[in-house]
Each structure stands twice: as structure tokens, then as C-alpha cells.
Amino acid sequence: MTKSVQIYDTTLRDGTQAENFNLSVTDKVRISHKLDDLGIDFIEGGWPGSNPLAVDFFKTMQGQTLKHAKLAAFGSTRLFSNPCEKDKNLQALIDAKTPVITIFGKSWDIHVHDALRIELEDNLRIIEESLAYLKPHAENLFYDAEHFFDGFKKNQDYALATLEKAILGGAECLVLCDTNGGMLPHEVKAIIECVQTFIAGHGDHITLGIHAHNDSETAVANSLLALSLGVKQVQGTMNGYGERCGNANLTSIIPALGLKMGYTAESLKNLDKLYDTAMFVDELANLPHNKYQPYVGRSAFAHKGGIHVSAVKRNPLTYEHVEPEKVGNFRRILISDQAGKSNILHKAKKFGIELDPKSPIAASIVSELKELENQGFQYEGAEASFELLMRRAVGTHATYFTLKGFRAINSKRKMGRPPETEATIRLEVGGHEVHTASMGDGPVNALDKAMRKALTRFYPALEEIELVDYKVRVLTGQHGTGAKVRVLVESKDQYEQWGTVGVSVNIIEASWQALVDSINYKLMRDDQRHAKSS
Numbered sequence: 001m002t003k004s005v006q007i008y009d010t011t012l013r014d015g016t017q018a019e020n021f022n023l024s025v026t027d028k029v030r031i032s033h034k035l036d037d038l039g040i041d042f043i044e045g046g047w048p049g050s051n052p053l054a055v056d057f058f059k060t061m062q063g064q065t066l067k068h069a070k071l072a073a074f075g076s077t078r079l080f081s082n083p084c085e086k087d088k089n090l091q092a093l094i095d096a097k098t099p100v101i102t103i104f105g106k107s108w109d110i111h112v113h114d115a116l117r118i119e120l121e122d123n124l125r126i127i128e129e130s131l132a133y134l135k136p137h138a139e140n141l142f143y144d145a146e147h148f149f150d151g152f153k154k155n156q157d158y159a160l161a162t163l164e165k166a167i168l169g170g171a172e173c174l175v176l177c178d179t180n181g182g183m184l185p186h187e188v189k190a191i192i193e194c195v196q197t198f199i200a201g202h203g204d205h206i207t208l209g210i211h212a213h214n215d216s217e218t219a220v221a222n223s224l225l226a227l228s229l230g231v232k233q234v235q236g237t238m239n240g241y242g243e244r245c246g247n248a249n250l251t252s253i254i255p256a257l258g259l260k261m262g263y264t265a266e267s268l269k270n271l272d273k274l275y276d277t278a279m280f281v282d283e284l285a286n287l288p289h290n291k292y293q294p295y296v297g298r299s300a301f302a303h304k305g306g307i308h309v310s311a312v313k314r315n316p317l318t319y320e321h322v323e324p325e326k327v328g329n330f331r332r333i334l335i336s337d338q339a340g341k342s343n344i345l346h347k348a349k350k351f352g353i354e355l356d357p358k359s360p361i362a363a364s365i366v367s368e369l370k371e372l373e374n375q376g377f378q379y380e381g382a383e384a385s386f387e388l389l390m391r392r393a394v395g396t397h398a399t400y401f402t403l404k405g406f407r408a409i410n411s412k413r414k415m416g417r418p419p420e421t422e423a424t425i426r427l428e429v430g431g432h433e434v435h436t437a438s439m440g441d442g443p444v445n446a447l448d449k450a451m452r453k454a455l456t457r458f459y460p461a462l463e464e465i466e467l468v469d470y471k472v473r474v475l476t477g478q479h480g481t482g483a484k485v486r487v488l489v490e491s492k493d494q495y496e497q498w499g500t501v502g503v504s505v506n507i508i509e510a511s512w513q514a515l516v517d518s519i520n521y522k523l524m525r526d527d528q529r530h531a532k533s534s
């Protein structure tokens with residue numbers, strides 16, 4: 001028998017309660033369509049009683065069509081001092097004109113006394129009355145029982161009484177919230193079973209949902225457990241964004257339901273869009289992607305240890321719990337001091353380098369790599385430098401220029417005035433000697449400019465290179481300003497982006513190595529492209 005589940009995404013509401021996670025109306029609209037493409041069933045767009053941005057968003061969405069998802073507006077029960085028809089929050093929910101309305105109410109007695117400062121009976125009234133008032137305005141009416149688990153542990157009868165009032169008010173789904181995120185899986189089971197027995201007497205049209213926060217790192221586990229017990233709706237956010245430590249991460253829950261638990265839902269038909277959706281949300285929120293995230297992280301299927309790589313190449317099941325393609329992710333093989341021959345052979349194939357597994361060159365590349373990594377080089381983020389290293393080892397590299405000497409001068413003449421920097425360089429290119437100079441914002445910038453000035457005469461395509469990132473890392477184990485540094489340079493042209501690395505006790509020398517690799521890589525790739533097209 002197939003089991004169905006409703007996926008309710010609150011990235012646009014609870015997600016935006018996360019520190020540094022902010023979205024404009026346009027971002028929210030774009031994310032809504034992306035979530036709809038993924039097949040999310042319900043998209044909670046915001047709290048219209050809270051801010052004008054949420055109101056604008058719902059207005060904008062009134063003119064848009066979603067293929068599958070239903071939009072939900074979120075708010076609270078009415079203020080005790082207001083009758084429903086005068087409560088601004090309830091009016092804003094109606095004005096949002098969404099097919100779904102979700103309101104939260106208090107389940108925990110201390111919240112009623114200390115946060116709302118009203119009597120327990122009065123809270124029961126506002127829950128029932130608010131829901132009953134909203135009922136005619138919503139196709140689906142959901143009730144978020146805030147702090148349900150904590151409330152249940154402290155005063156079970158009262159927590160259940162709030163649910164009863166929500167049912168009487170007309171809520172069709174009672175969403176049990178672990179608002180403080182403190183619940184552990186073994187506690188969740190007993191509470192859900194008790195609630196299931198309680199609601200069984202109220203007809204089978206009432207369903208349960210779960211909304212878990214991640215303060216104990218158990219939001220996904222608690223949600224999956226709840227679903228396995230028969231809960232029908234799961235609420236969460238993309239990449240787990242949310243108040244404090246975040247919400248249950250739908251990018252982990254959705255694939256678990258589809259690939260491991262035998263559920264059906266629209267988004268489970270589109271699992272291969274999950275990685276792309278997760279990246280899209282990070283991109284619009286302008287937050288760095290968490291590469292270590294399960295399923296959708298860039299490292300989720302990145303194999304580093306030689307033993308792992310060797311086995312994965314023979315059978316991916318040996319070190320992968322699911323196929324990366326199923327969630328739109330892909331397998332990566334990393335190069336580091338933990339690599340073995342299998343990592344090297346994999347890269348050789350990827351770079352189009354012929355390398356006999358039995359040849360001593362493969363083994364010598366592994367030892368050279370380990371020696372260089374020991375000196376501080378790191379190739380995980382500098383694959384272009386590694387490709388050049390491999391080509392030098394097999395003898396298929398080209399020499400585009402030779403250094404005859406460079407000088408970088410940094411002169412500071414007065415306190416409070418910026419220094420002046422200048423670099424001169426002498427290179428030999430195809431039998432010609434070139435000698436150029438350039439000023440720069442700093443010695444590395446001046447050197448980069450002087451080198452390009454010298455080379456673009458011979459290789460005009462170098463003008464296409466853009467330096468997109470320049471990172472310096474002081475390597476531990478050495479002293480203060482005499483420490484070794486590792487420089488990582490990220491470059492791009494119209495075709496691709498590539499990383500190169502340099503290491504030295506001298507930051508200019510380390511930068512020079514990374515810049516030279518970047519230029520050599522560009523020229524090599526252009527040659528390969530020309531060879532292919534001719």
C-alpha cells in the first residue's frame with residue numbers, strides 16, 4: 001500500500017526568521033515558483049499581519065498561477081482584547097486571499113500565563129473562535145499547535161484541550177510543533193501515539209502534522225519518526241533555514257520519504273530537482289551553500305579517501321547511501337593527501353590524460369601529490385593546478401613562457417598615505433624577450449598586470465581571464481609573519497571557472513605560482529578547444 005504525505009514548506013515564513021536570511025518580494029515570488037516546480041504541496045508565504053513585504057507578496061501572488069502548490073498565509077490566533085472581526089491579524093489573513101490559512105495558538109500553559117497573560121480558558125476560546133471565524137475563508141485550514149510537545153509534557157490535559165478546541169473551530173490538520181526544538185526522538189513517539197488515540201474519537205477527517213525545530217539536531221529525525229507513526233503533514237524549510245538553529249530540513253526529509261520510506265507525494269516525482277532548488281534558495285538569500293549538507297551538499301557525494309574511491313569506482317553502493325543523480329546531485333572524486341591511485345586514474349580520465357594504471361607514473365603522481373600536500377599545497381579547490389601537475393608528470397604539458405625575472409616594489413613614504421606599488425617582469429615567449437612594468441593596488445596586483453601586459457601581445461585570449469577570488473591562508477605550525485602561506489586563485493573566462501594554488505613563505509611567490517598556473521591552464525584549454533574544433 002502506498003503512503004501519501006503532504007509536504008508543507010515554510011522557507012518564506014519560518015525560514016525568514018533565521019538570522020541573516022532575508023528575501024525581497026521578487027525573491028519570494030521566484031522561490032515560490034521554484035518550490036512549485038519541485039512539487040511542494042503547500043507553500044507558506046509569510047505572515048501578512050506582520051509586515052508590508054508579506055502583504056505585497058500575497059498581493060503579487062494573486063496574479064500568478066501555481067501548477068500544483070497551494071499558497072498558505074500564516075498568522076496567530078486573535079488578540080484576546082479584540083473580537084475576531086476587529087482583529088488586524090485575522091483580517092490580514094483573509095485579505096491575503098490564499099487557499100490555505102494556517103494559524104498558531106498556544107498549547108503550553110506557561111505561554112498562556114506568561115506570554116499572553118490571559119487565563120487558560122480564554123486561550124481555549126481564542127483558538128476555537130479564531131479558527132471558526134477563518135473557516136469560511138479558506139479551502140484548507142491548518143492549526144499549528146505551538147510548543148505542543150513541551151506543553152504536553154508539563155500539562156497533558158491542557159495541551160489536548162487546545163487541540164480539541166482547534167478541531168471544534170474547524171481545523172482539518174493539527175500540526176504538532178516542537179517550537180523550542182528540544183525534543184528527542186524517543187519522547188516524540190509516546191506523545192504522538194497518545195494524540196492519535198485522543199483525536200480518533202473526533203472523526204477520521206482530522207489529520208496530524210509535525211513542525212520541528214532543530215535546536216537538538218533532531219528535527220529531521222523527529223519528523224521522519226512522526227511520519228512513520230502515521231502523521232500526514234510535514235512542515236520544514238529548504239536547507240533547514242529557520243528561527244535560531246533552523247527548522248526540519250526538507251532537503252533531507254523529502255528524499256528520505258521517496259527513496260527510503262515508500263511514500264508518494266508530488267515532490268517525490270521530481271526528486272532530481274532537489275539539488276537545484278536547494279542551490280537556488282541559497283543563491284537568492286545570498287548565503288553560502290553548506291557543502292556538508294546531506295543529499296544536496298556539494299560534498300554529499302564527494303569521495304576523498306583512496307579506499308573509498310577505489311571501491312566506489314567498482315560499485316558506488318559501497319560508499320553511497322543513495323544514487324546522487326536521484327536528487328540531482330553528482331559524484332565527485334577529490335584529490336588530497338588521502339588519495340590513492342584510484343583518485344588519480346579517475347582524474348586522468350576526466351582530464352583526457354592517458355595513464356596506464358600499471359605505469360610507475362601513476363604511483364609517482366600519488367607520491368608527488370602527498371609530498372606537495374605535506375608542504376601545504378591543497379588541490380581540492382585547485383583542480384587546474386593538479387591537472388597541470390599531472391600533465392607535467394606524463395610529459396604532455398606545453399611551455400607558453402619562461403620567467404627571466406621579476407621585481408615587485410612596495411614603497412611607503414608617509415604615515416597615513418597609501419603605499420605605491422610597481423612590478424617589472426622579464427619573460428621569454430617563443431624566442432622573444434619581453435620586459436614590462438605596471439603599477440598596481442598592491443604588489444600581487446601589479447605583478448599580475450605586468451605579466452598580462454607582457455603576455456597578451458602573444459596570447460590575446462588572456463584578456464578574457466577574470467580573477468574572481470583570491471584567498472590567502474596562513475598555514476599553521478610556523479611562526480607569525482615568517483609562516484608559510486597558501487594562495488588560492490579562482491579565475492574564469494566565458495567557458496569555465498578554475499582554481500589554482502601556490503605555497504611559499506613569501507606571499508608574492510605563492511601568488512605568482514597560482515597566477516602562472518591560472519594563465520597556463522587558460523592557454524592549455526584554449527589549445528584543446530582549437531584542436532577539437534579544427
Ligand SMILES: CC(=O)SCCNC(=O)CCNC(=O)[C@H](O)C(C)(C)COP(=O)(O)OP(=O)(O)OC[C@H]1O[C@@H](n2cnc3c(N)ncnc32)[C@H](O)[C@@H]1OP(=O)(O)O
Pocket residue numbers: 014017047049050051076077078079080104105106115116117146179243
Ligand atoms: C513559533 C513561531 O515562530 S510563531 C511566529 C513568530 N514570528 C514572528 O514573531 C514574526 C512576525 N511578528 C511580528 O511582526 C510582530 O511580532 C507582530 C506584528 C506579530 C506583533 O507585534 P507587536 O504587536 O508589536 O507585539 P510583539 O512583537 O511584542 O509580540 C507580542 C504580542 O503577540 C501576542 N501573541 C503572541 N502569540 C499569540 C497568539 N498565539 N495569539 C494571540 N496573540 C499572540 C502577545 O500576547 C503580545 O501581545 P500583547 O503585547 O498585546 O500581549
Ligand SMILES: CC(=O)C(=O)O
Pocket residue numbers: 014104144145146147177178179180211213
Ligand atoms: C508555528 C511555529 O513556527 C512553531 O511553533 O515553531
